[in-house]
Amino acid sequence: MVDFWATWCAPCRASMPRVQNLWREFQPKGVDLYSVDTDDPSADREAQVSEFLLQNRLTFPVVLDDGTAEHAFSVVSLPTMMLLDKDGKIVWSHVGALNASREGDLRVALNRALAR
Secondary structure: OEEEEOOOOHHHHHHHHHHHHHHHHHHHHOOOOEEEEOOOOOOOHHHHHHHHHHHOOOOOOEEEOOOHHHHHOOOOOOOEEEEEOOOOOEEEEEEOOOOHHHHHHHHHHHHHHHHO
């Protein structure tokens, strides 16, 4: 799973508890999460993101993007989540908050990808 987000993004914040739960559930099955923070670079960005994760009780790993990943995946809106198969092919994607319905769709895609 690749999840692009920013600390200022309200739909991102709404999605994060679901992302956290999915990661905890599927990590033991071999699913990795690449949570990609897209906040503007600043001297204290790493500290701000760490504090944000702490305040929101989020424990998934986060990478700080310098724009390279956003560009490589053609991300134009946040949040954007993608599921890549073992070959790196995007097999599911969603732009916007991860609501219950879309979480169900992602679960189906995760289980399908794991069955391959």
